[in-house]
Amino acid sequence: xxxxxxxxxxxxxxxxxxxxxxxxxxxxxxxxxxxxxxxxxxxxxxxxxxxxxxxxxxxxxxxxxxxxxxxxxxxxxxxxxxxxxxxxxxxxxxxxxxxxxxxxxxxxxxxxxxxxxxxxxxxxxxxxxxxxxxxxxxxxxxxxxxxxxxxxxxxxxxxxxxxxxxxxxxxxxxxxxxxxxxxxxxxxxxxxxxxxxxxxxxxxxxxxxxxxxxxxxxxxxxxxxxxxxxxxxxxxxxxxxxxxxxxxxxxxxxxxxxxxxxxxxxxxxxxxxxxxxxxxxxxxxxxxxxxxxxxxxxxxxxxxxxxxxxxxxxxxxxxxxxxxxxxxxxxxxxxxxxxxxxxxxxxxxxxxxxxxxxxxxxxxxxxxxxxxxxxxxxxxxxxxxxxxxxxxxxxxxxxxxxxxxxxxxxxxxxxxxxxxxxxxxxxxxxxxxxxxxxxxxxxxxxxxxxxxxxxxxxxxxxxxxxxxxxxxxxxxxxxxxxxxxxxxxxxxxxxxxxxxxxxxxxxxxxxxxxxxxxxxxxxxxxxxxxxxxxxxxxxxxxxxxxxxxxxxxxxxxxxxxxxxxxxxxxxxxxxxxxxxxxxxxxxxxxxxxxxxxxxxxxxxxxxxxxxxxxxxxxxxxxxxxxxxxxxxxxxxxxxxxxxxxxxxxxxxxxxxxxxxxx
Amino acid sequence: xxxxxxxxxxxxxxxxxxxxxxxxxxxxxxxxxxxxxxxxxxxxxxxxxxxxxxxxxxxxxxxxxxxxxxxxxxxxxxxxxxxxxxxxxxxxxxxxxxxxxxxxxxxxxxxxxxxxxxxxxxxxxxxxxxxxxxxxxxxxxxxxxxxxxxxxxxxxxxxxxxxxxxxxxxxxxxx
Numbered sequence: 001x002x003x004x005x006x007x008x009x010x011x012x013x014x015x016x017x018x019x020x021x022x023x024x025x026x027x028x029x030x031x032x033x034x035x036x037x038x039x040x041x042x043x044x045x046x047x048x049x050x051x052x053x054x055x056x057x058x059x060x061x062x063x064x065x066x067x068x069x070x071x072x073x074x075x076x077x078x079x080x081x082x083x084x085x086x087x088x089x090x091x092x093x094x095x096x097x098x099x100x101x102x103x104x105x106x107x108x109x110x111x112x113x114x115x116x117x118x119x120x121x122x123x124x125x126x127x128x129x130x131x132x133x134x135x136x137x138x139x140x141x142x143x144x145x146x147x148x149x150x151x152x153x154x155x156x157x158x159x160x161x162x163x164x165x166x167x168x169x170x171x172x173x174x175x176x177x178x179x180x181x182x183x184x185x186x187x188x189x190x191x192x193x194x195x196x197x198x199x200x201x202x203x204x205x206x207x208x209x210x211x212x213x214x215x216x217x218x219x220x221x222x223x224x225x226x227x228x229x230x231x232x233x234x235x236x237x238x239x240x241x242x243x244x245x246x247x248x249x250x251x252x253x254x255x256x257x258x259x260x261x262x263x264x265x266x267x268x269x270x271x272x273x274x275x276x277x278x279x280x281x282x283x284x285x286x287x288x289x290x291x292x293x294x295x296x297x298x299x300x301x302x303x304x305x306x307x308x309x310x311x312x313x314x315x316x317x318x319x320x321x322x323x324x325x326x327x328x329x330x331x332x333x334x335x336x337x338x339x340x341x342x343x344x345x346x347x348x349x350x351x352x353x354x355x356x357x358x359x360x361x362x363x364x365x366x367x368x369x370x371x372x373x374x375x376x377x378x379x380x381x382x383x384x385x386x387x388x389x390x391x392x393x394x395x396x397x398x399x400x401x402x403x404x405x406x407x408x409x410x411x412x413x414x415x416x417x418x419x420x421x422x423x424x425x426x427x428x429x430x431x432x433x434x435x436x437x438x439x440x441x442x443x444x445x446x447x448x449x450x451x452x453x454x455x456x457x458x459x460x461x462x463x464x465x466x467x468x469x470x471x472x473x474x475x476x477x478x479x480x481x482x483x484x485x486x487x488x489x490x491x492x493x494x495x496x497x498x499x500x501x502x503x504x505x506x507x508x509x510x511x512x513x514x515x516x517x518x519x520x521x522x523x524x525x526x527x528x529x530x531x532x533x534x535x536x537x538x539x540x541x542x543x544x545x546x547x548x549x550x551x552x553x554x555x556x557x558x559x560x561x562x563x564x565x566x567x568x569x570x571x572x573x574x575x576x577x578x579x580x581x582x583x584x585x586x587x588x589x590x591x592x593x594x595x596x597x598x599x600x601x602x603x604x605x606x607x608x609x610x611x612x613x614x615x616x617x618x619x620x621x622x623x624x625x626x627x628x629x630x631x632x633x634x635x636x637x638x639x640x641x642x643x644x645x646x647x648x649x650x651x652x653x654x655x656x657x658x659x660x661x662x
Numbered sequence: 663x664x665x666x667x668x669x670x671x672x673x674x675x676x677x678x679x680x681x682x683x684x685x686x687x688x689x690x691x692x693x694x695x696x697x698x699x700x701x702x703x704x705x706x707x708x709x710x711x712x713x714x715x716x717x718x719x720x721x722x723x724x725x726x727x728x729x730x731x732x733x734x735x736x737x738x739x740x741x742x743x744x745x746x747x748x749x750x751x752x753x754x755x756x757x758x759x760x761x762x763x764x765x766x767x768x769x770x771x772x773x774x775x776x777x778x779x780x781x782x783x784x785x786x787x788x789x790x791x792x793x794x795x796x797x798x799x800x801x802x803x804x805x806x807x808x809x810x811x812x813x814x815x816x817x818x819x820x821x822x823x824x825x826x827x828x829x830x831x832x833x834x835x836x837x
Contacts, residue, residue: 292682319679326671333667374681525764527733609735616733 003068006056006147010140013049013100016042017134024127028120028196036123040111043126046133047104054101057094057146061087066157069148070094076159076582078556083165089174090164092310093146098175099291100136103182107133110186110211121204124193125186132185135317143309159556162581162588169229177222177249181287183215184252187259188284188325191277195328198335200273208280209263210643216256217639223249224632235589235604237523237620239628242391247370248290251363255283258359265352268414274329274336275356281325286363288318293370344416351409355402362398366391400452403511406504407460410497411467429466433459445516453515457508464501491641499642503635510631513624520623525606530613537621539568539601546613547575556582561590562605562615569601570594576605576617599623695797695805695816702727702811703795710767710784715759720811724833725757727805728821729793731765732773734801741802741820742777748826749780756835758782763793763801808833 020042027035057070061084066072074087074094089098107129114122140146164170187208194204226249231239240246259279266272292314329336343349369391411425436458437451445451468487476486491498526534528543535541544563551557561577574592581588591604602620609615697703706716720727728745730738749758759782762770767786774784787793796805806815806829814832817825830836 289682315679315682318682319675322678323671323675326674330667330670371681374684525733527735607733607735607737609739614735616735 002056002060002065003147003149006053006060006068007145009049009053009056010097010137010145010147013046013053014134014137014141016046016049017130017137020046020130021127021134024123024130028123028127033119036119036126039123039126039130040115043104043111043130043133044108046130046137047101047108050097050101050104050137053140053146054088054097057088057097058085061085064157066155067149067151067153068146069150070146072150072154072157074158074160076157076556078554079157079160079165080553082168082171083160086171086174087160089178090160090170093140093144095174095178096136096140096144096310097146099178099182100133100140102175102178103129103136103185104133106179106183106186106215107189110189118203118207120197120199121190121193121207124196125189128189128192129185132189135320139310139313143313159582162579163233165554165581166579166588166590167229167233169225169232173222173225173229175222176218176225180215180217180219180222181249181252181290183218184212184256184283184287186211186215187280188321191280192324192328195277195332198332200277200332200335202267205263205267205276208276209260209267212256212259212263212280212283213639213643216253216260217636217643219249219253219256220632220639221636223253224629224636227632228629231625232591232593233589235591235618237521237591237602237604237618237622239625242369242388244293244370247366248293251290251366251370252283252286254359254363254366255279255286258356258363259283261352261359262356265349268349274333277329277332277336279356279360281321281329282363285318285322285325286367288314288321292318346412346417346422348409348412348414351405351412355405355409358398358402358405362395362402365394365398369394396449399511400456403453403456403460403508406507407456407463410501410504411463425466426463429459429462432462433457445520447519450512450515450519453511457512461505461508464504468498468501495644496642499638499640499644502638502641504638506631506634506636506638508631509634510628513627513631516624517622517628521620523618523620526617526619528615528617534617534619536619539566539570539619539621541566541603541617541619543615543617544573546608546610546615548610551579559590560587560605560608560610562608562617564603564617566594566601566603569599570596574603576603578605578608595626597626600625695813697796697805697813698816700813702805702807702813703792705792705795707761707785707787707792710771710786713783715783715785717811720757720759720807721809723755723757723809724830724835725759725807726830726833727759727761727796727807728802729761729763729796729798729804730802731763732769733765734763737820738773738802739777741822744821744823744826745782746778746780747823748830749782752830752835756830756833760784761792762786763798764790804829806830806833 020039022039023035023042024039026032027039057068059065060068060071061075062081064071064075064077064079064084066075070091070093074091075084079087087094089095107126110129111122111126159165190204190208190211194200194208223246226246227239230241231237256279259276262272262276262279266276292311343353407429408426411429413421433455437455440451440454445454468490471490472483472487475481475490476483479486479489481489522537524534524536526541528534528541530543530545533540533542542565544565546560546562548558548560551559558580559577560580561575563573563575565573572594574594576592577590578587579590589604589606591602593603594601600620600622602622604618604620605615606618607616702717702720704717706714709715726745726748728741732738745758745760748756758780762785770784770786785792796803802820804817804821805813806817808814815829817829821829827836
């Protein structure tokens, strides 16, 4: 019964999306307002239908309705409600369903927001978004049907993927990531509209910039939350492994970040238009490629490709988007040609250009490393994998240069910089950077990478803060306000600029934390009988007891945990565990992390002997890791500050509304 | 020239489509080890006794290569008697080799003192490069190699008498 409702919603959703696409194209070509309205409303209906389908799936999951195959495979009667709910996006078909909901919700938001604005662009954007939605509805109608029924109905289901029911972060990380992924369809649709209508003007650029920044915030938060999840759950003591799943999220983030910067140059003249269009298109293609690479976004999957026909469909989708984007760009190349002259060598423009080259180069390198095993196997039949060391080595120079630019770019003037300006703005930051690196060396940091990172971060942070102080001092002098009030006043008057600075500061904090934690991490393995102790860098762990019992929240899960006393800079009793799930051959690690300002003490139970109670523990001391999450949060905060509607924007929006009414 | 720019579209789409299409057929989980049917990866290491040991030493008779560690309890402890038994039963027919996985020689020697040393070569792999070449994720993992040096089977997790006998048969060793 439920399955029929869900299935009907999906099939009608496909029909409605196709109608929305057709009506919008006709409306765009004829200028018929009635048709445009019909197309727009059809998109709302598609959103409602995917919400119904998602609702049906959630009801089925919470009610353990094993007549639906997806529920039988991903749920059990003992699954707690929270994990039942998030199973909506924890496996392939459900994640496509959830994905469609988010995509149509973004689309509806865009179309509703501008229902009486941008009459030339919106019908084409609606058509493009409706086609994308139709693609996902079609996937769910044919190869990836989430509502396949089974008879006879089993009394018990298989239960959720063991790895994905082990941490509440599963409730946070995928929705954030998906909001980012799906939201990036909006700038693509707006760009398709602008290319078709040849309206590649400020109107388009402003819209695209704003509608890229919002999904970018979600994507950033999703990536950071994913790294955190991997750190808290997987038990290997790290947070980023250059796994294809991670790269799939990083790739569109890199190109979208490049776009956010290039848009600022493009807005100031007619230069970089072609490049900007290419970035927006590439970003969207990369989101689809990411879903393809990771078996359509099934989170943290094994590194294999999907075995179902969905793979072929997504392949067609990726190529379709690529071909449409490329054809449109090539078609409109004459309209996109820049008129500006090349910027002065030392100027903010050239800093932006360099920034874009670096982001694009890094994206290309990551894409190359991710696809290389496929190319190699296709050419020579040889199986190989490109590992983290390769990615680290290749990306390090890019990241170093970007850290440098994070401070240089904002402090350089538009136009051309004189030697006097340069000396004025960069001598002090350079000295601070040197001091930072020296202090780091004195404090015991070893190796070029963390010292260089520390120096560059000190340099860039000083350059940024100097800009804020300079502006605040100016305002304080003229208005007589206090320093803090003046700084706040300056920042809220130009939210984009100072939000950007804040985001840069977050990046600097995270970069230092990444470099220091990577180089300063120490680890050890200890085999301990009950009562025995082991030491690592000032910490002593004592294995008290091995406890084996079913989990209170889900008795089908058997937990084996070591009760361990920790003495050192942090003190406490922790219980690293291995959990045996009935549907998983391998036990799932449940590491414990003790966090302090300076370092994490991270403990994983690797193996145990049930007869003697002996355990194998892996101990990690990871310096500064918590600051990676703090830095990520600051980036999100900065970007949020930048797009928060300021007084000026609110006033202009109000005046626009007033004129529209009048 | 104006027409030439349209070439960009197929130039982008065809290689990407081809690469991704080739990827569709891949399934790493289906093939337990990509090494099966292939020669043993070459390596040159040192045994705990200080003698050199290379992949060439495996040629000439069937071999069982066991990746293990002293910290891997209870799995490596559980399978140890199976390995001892095989070494005793087929002293000349099969060559056993132990390769340490992320372990120190001293800990490994302590393990052998405690649980018994069957006398087969125990090889240290300090950089982990041999484990990487074999694609070992977590010990114990055991490879069965025939007399020509071709990998015939891979076993994950602790060996039991049954799994040992089944895999030995694949490399021509058995009653």
